[in-house]
Amino acid sequence: MHRTPLRLAxxxxxxxxxxxxxxxxxxxxxxxxxxxxHYWDGTxxxxxxxxxxxxxxxxxxxxxxxxxxxxxxxxxKLRASATSKTLPDVAIxxxxxxxxxxxxxxxxxxxxxxxxxxxxxxxxALTAFGTIGGEQVSVPVSAxxxxxxxxxxxxxxxGLDPNDPPTTWEELKADGAKIVAATxxxxxxxxxxxxxxxxxxxxxxxxxxxxxxxxxLTADNSAAAFNTPAGRTALQYWVDLIxxxxxxxxxxxxxxxxxxxxxxxxxxxxxxxxxxxxxxFGSGTxxxxxxxxxxxxxxxxxxxxxxxxxxxxxxxxxxxxxxxxPEQVLSWSETTGMLPVTNSIATGDEYLSWVxxxxxxxxxxxxxxxxxxxxxxxxLYPAISLAFAKEIxxxxxxxxxxxxxxxxxESAVNAVIAKG
Amino acid sequence: MRPRLLGRLARHAVLxxxxxxxxxxxxxxxxTSLQTRAETYTNDSILPTSWHWENYVTAWQAxxxxxxxxNSLVMATGIVAGHLVLDALAAYAFARLDFxxxxxxxTVLLAALMVPTFVTIIPAYSxxxxxxxxxxxxxxxxxxxxxxxxxILLRQYFSTIPVELEEAARxxxxxxxxxxxxIVVPLARPAFATLAIFSFLFAxxxxxxxxxxxxxxxxxxxxxxxxxxxxxxxxSWNYLMAGTxxxxxxxxxxxxxxxRALVRGIAMTGVKD
Numbered sequence: 098m099h100r101t102p103l104r105l106a107x108x109x110x111x112x113x114x115x116x117x118x119x120x121x122x123x124x125x126x127x128x129x130x131x132x133x134x135h136y137w138d139g140t141x142x143x144x145x146x147x148x149x150x151x152x153x154x155x156x157x158x159x160x161x162x163x164x165x166x167x168x169x170x171x172x173x174k175l176r177a178s179a180t181s182k183t184l185p186d187v188a189i190x191x192x193x194x195x196x197x198x199x200x201x202x203x204x205x206x207x208x209x210x211x212x213x214x215x216x217x218x219x220x221x222a223l224t225a226f227g228t229i230g231g232e233q234v235s236v237p238v239s240a241x242x243x244x245x246x247x248x249x250x251x252x253x254x255x256g257l258d259p260n261d262p263p264t265t266w267e268e269l270k271a272d273g274a275k276i277v278a279a280t281x282x283x284x285x286x287x288x289x290x291x292x293x294x295x296x297x298x299x300x301x302x303x304x305x306x307x308x309x310x311x312x313x314l315t316a317d318n319s320a321a322a323f324n325t326p327a328g329r330t331a332l333q334y335w336v337d338l339i340x341x342x343x344x345x346x347x348x349x350x351x352x353x354x355x356x357x358x359x360x361x362x363x364x365x366x367x368x369x370x371x372x373x374x375x376x377x378f379g380s381g382t383x384x385x386x387x388x389x390x391x392x393x394x395x396x397x398x399x400x401x402x403x404x405x406x407x408x409x410x411x412x413x414x415x416x417x418x419x420x421x422x423p424e425q426v427l428s429w430s431e432t433t434g435m436l437p438v439t440n441s442i443a444t445g446d447e448y449l450s451w452v453x454x455x456x457x458x459x460x461x462x463x464x465x466x467x468x469x470x471x472x473x474x475x476x477l478y479p480a481i482s483l484a485f486a487k488e489i490x491x492x493x494x495x496x497x498x499x500x501x502x503x504x505x506x507e508s509a510v511n512a513v514i515a516k517g
Numbered sequence: 518m519r520p521r522l523l524g525r526l527a528r529h530a531v532l533x534x535x536x537x538x539x540x541x542x543x544x545x546x547x548x549t550s551l552q553t554r555a556e557t558y559t560n561d562s563i564l565p566t567s568w569h570w571e572n573y574v575t576a577w578q579a580x581x582x583x584x585x586x587x588n589s590l591v592m593a594t595g596i597v598a599g600h601l602v603l604d605a606l607a608a609y610a611f612a613r614l615d616f617x618x619x620x621x622x623x624t625v626l627l628a629a630l631m632v633p634t635f636v637t638i639i640p641a642y643s644x645x646x647x648x649x650x651x652x653x654x655x656x657x658x659x660x661x662x663x664x665x666x667x668x669i670l671l672r673q674y675f676s677t678i679p680v681e682l683e684e685a686a687r688x689x690x691x692x693x694x695x696x697x698x699x700i701v702v703p704l705a706r707p708a709f710a711t712l713a714i715f716s717f718l719f720a721x722x723x724x725x726x727x728x729x730x731x732x733x734x735x736x737x738x739x740x741x742x743x744x745x746x747x748x749x750x751x752x753s754w755n756y757l758m759a760g761t762x763x764x765x766x767x768x769x770x771x772x773x774x775x776x777r778a779l780v781r782g783i784a785m786t787g788v789k790d
Contacts, residue, residue, distance in 0.1 A: 132732070134732075136748075136749055137748075137749075138579075138745045138746070138748040138749075139579070139748065139753070142745075162733075164732045164733065165745060166728070167728070167741065167744040167745060167747065168747075168748070168749040169744070169747065170725070170728055170744075173725070173729075174728060174729055176639075177638070177639055177642045177729045178729075180639055180642065180643050180646075181642060181643045181646035181647065181651075182646070183646050183651050185732075191749065350558075353558050353559075354558050354559050355559050363750070365750040365751075366750075366751075369554075369750060369751050370555070373553050373554055373555045374555065375555035375556075375558055375559045376559075
């Protein structure tokens, strides 16, 4: 090799230094630049970028640029940026992050910046979630929720109608027993393990908790509220499913790999699986108890505006207002398969007829938007979720009773809140 | 005859087992990279069951990977060069020169080795941001031009080179830098090769720092590009594996180039160049 690597390397150093960036300041009458960070990939990212191009083409005074930040490190990058005034103007992240992001930087109160008719058209559970300390710190730009997905082939093998999924807990148990008897496979996969963040178990459980009439935390997020008869009903339902062999304790993923006949899963799975289905699958609303109420859990992305400057915040708000106009909500929802965040679109004929024609599997999910709840909007939520799941998984594994698990989870969650 | 045959069989069995440990993960990556997305979740065979070569094209086109490759190469080359030059000069000073506080300074360097990256990453970020280097090659390269590990590695190696060789050169009228360049550097080629491999792998595989200091596709590196396949709503294992296999190639090439220098260097140790 002689000394070539060394020499090449020396050239590299000089080149690297020479390429060091120099950015010019904007001219006085230049358009306002708005930077947006999001974690979308694939179709979602392509669709968003195309819509941003459309916005830029129709707005001379604003230029929006986007940057994709991998979701696993999204908050890390925001935290680093917050130390040095290098935050973006808009962050679009998972709904559950909003309370944490509100602590990382100063978020603009969007209530006065977005038109009132835009805000009032948004699904109320989503706007309520984005209201912290009386301020509208986030608005949703995309939504999804949890429903019932099932394997039609396994339903047929069990002699069940593949187009008639169970709609209640009682039906789910009856169908489940038949599936187990006929196929020997797990009938309904539950999220039984806390893992290292707990949220898979927790947010699935919340669906059944709300359906049974319970609440997860008190309205002001100051204490656990699930150790109630409703909480016992929900947890007993899970334990019964496991005891009867309809569900099994184990790692999540059996339904996706074709080894379980059904699961509670998100609307996004329809979009992911539709182009290349792993098996013939159907969808339904999340089954609820006959004496309870339908409910589901909301996910999706919320947009937050950092107060970098009044000018930039105003331009960012203008972009978000545009993104939430019916035309854009419709095009985002139809292209990505995410659910519309505004009521007028979610219940409007145009979108619903598109769903029926192009993606009928989404129909149950769209209908559920009316009964959807959002998780508690506290920055402690990730820690609460993990503490909860770690106690509940013991009941699912048969190590402690339902009552004890709920009591232990209650003290664990309250301890997290007390610690702050 | 038989014991020898048995011995050879046993040796081969061990070697084959060892090779399998290395090869099987790559084989699995390769198999996965050729499957459809649905197959990656439903099919757990390690042998290829379908041949979707177009996954490589799809993965490549999912993001501006050509630009990402270039950025990773520029960054890695800059960092390797910085390590080879700056680490070597510092290492030589610690190995051969006498100056005040030498031991204390070396101890400080050793102590710095024990500080985890995560402790320094935010201060380093703030510093880079105050220079206006966010989203620039300078931000990617300059903070990592020198590293303690390289200084210690090279210092230890330089210390083993007989001082007599340097004294002889000095008698012949060679300057300090001349000695370094003509005597020490050629003799320490295996150490340089080792450092180059380590530095390249570190820079090429680094994820967090490039993610923090870059925002635009013009400066993103290959590892950040790959992480986009691990989406919030599911992982595209087939594209991730196709992209990862492609991204492994430069590391293997660099390893092969410098490994030859390393082996040759060792074979020539003690021979006057």
